[in-house]
Amino acid sequence: MDAGGGNSLPLSSVGDVAKRRVCYFYEPEVGNYYYGQGHPMKPHRIRMTHALLQAYGLLDRMRVLRPSPLPECDLCRFHADDYITFLRSATPDKVSDAHVLRRFNVCDDCPVFYGLFEFCQTYAGASVGAAKELNSGRANIAINWSGGLHHAKRSEASGFCYVNDIVLAILKLLEIHDRILYVDIDIHHGDGVEEAFYLTDRVMTVSFHKFGDYFPGTGDIRDIGYDNGKHYSLNVPLDEGIDDESYHYLFKPIIAKVMEVFKPAAVVLQCGADSLSGDRLGCFNLSVKGHAECVKYMRSFNVPMLLLGGGGYTLRNVARCWCYETAVALGVEVEENMPDHEYIGYFAPEFNVNAAPSNMENKNSRKSLDDIRAKILDNILKLQHAPSVQFQEHPTYMELDEEVEDMDDKKDDCNYDRDYWPES
Ligand SMILES: [Zn+2]
DSSP states (O other): OOGGGSOOOTTOSSOOOOOOOEEEEOOTTGGGOOOOTTOSOOTHHHHHHHHHHHHTTGGGGSEEEOOOOOOHHHHTTTSOHHHHHHHHHOOTTSOOOHHHHHHTTOSSSSOOOTTHHHHHHHHHHHHHHHHHHHHHTSOSEEEETTOOOTTOBTTBOBTTBSSOHHHHHHHHHHTTOSOEEEEEOSSSOOHHHHHHTTTOSSEEEEEEEEOSSOTTOOOOTTOOOOGGGTTSEEEEEEOTTOOHHHHHHHHHHHHHHHHHHHOOSEEEEEOOGGGBTTOSSOOOOBOHHHHHHHHHHHHTTOOOEEEEOOOOOSHHHHHHHHHHHHHHHHTOOOOSBOOOOTTGGGGTTTOBSOOOOOOOOOOOOHHHHHHHHHHHHHHHHHHHTSOOOOOOOOOGGGGGHHHHHHSOSOGGGOOSOTTOOOOO
16 A cells, blocks of 8 residues: 555656654544535545445554634634624524524525534634644645635635635635645636635736636636736636536646746645535546546645645545545555444445546637647736745734634634735
8 A cells, every 4th residue: 555665656646655743633523523414515525434434444644633713803804704603603492583593594405403503613724724734834735625616705615615614724824934825726706715815916817717607706717816916816717517628728737837937835725525526516537546636736846735635525435535645744645445333334336436427528729728828828917927926924813823722712802903904
């Protein structure tokens, strides 16, 4: 199983098997949260992933950390106070005012369920904790498969997401780094993260997603950022049925150019697994190995990296994907045949870790891919030719951060600058 001796993963294009210090956040209770009957978002997939990691022996190869719930005042670094107060007090038993539910977009997609606020604090606590591990240098790669909830807005739930752990983690990384790159390979546009950093040049967002008559509807190739953030948002719109080869025909040259020009100090990769073939809500045709090739490629740049989950609604494929991607992060090879474990029944009849693509039609023509590639590379070139960016000193609240750690989480006790936002 150990590829450290030189055997890289089958889909190797980079040939990088050097070890990284990896830490992995997992809350044993996370699989018990339940969005409700028939809801496609099932936190149980995180528990399935964990069981598979354990069965493959991968937990022994990294530091496994239990997240601390993120205090309310830390959630309010991005989210509005009244929205967080609402999330804290909402329970399925208490009928909230329809007007309030509408205002915060709490609805069928984003229902109030038992333990909702705790769930939010847990997955956000894991992402921010992971960012801290990277900041301290204790880890080169930090993983939180329960995070990556990229649709949540400042005052609004959206697309099964309530709090935006990605934005919160990026804010944590910005405390010590000038430039952060966010890459999103979920099938849906990473709208919440893009919106949060649309006006700044300190965070570059790159989202690869299905575009056209598809949730959330944003992510047009012409949306490139605004003001100081102009050219620092990239949107790669794709059509149904995209396969591994077509995906990487875009992903690799775009990412290579972004890394060369933007030179991020850290990378956040949202690994939404709904871009896999056969997803319950998705319509792409990526194999697990094709999806994981994105992780492998990003890893090859040897920049501190935060790996997050996201969408993914065919549970067995989500677990396969994130297990395989953990192995990629560790630089080890896993057997195709799965070891026996608690959830092995989900993987019948193949019982293998890869999920192969189907024979569905790829609606992305070579010409459309070439057009997109040219447009995006042209956008990056404009960024390259922009006047060089003057970066400010790090924000001063870093000194206050220790106080925040020790405080109890009553929001009235929050005494640091919650209005902080990265300036150019
Ligand atoms: Zn998604």
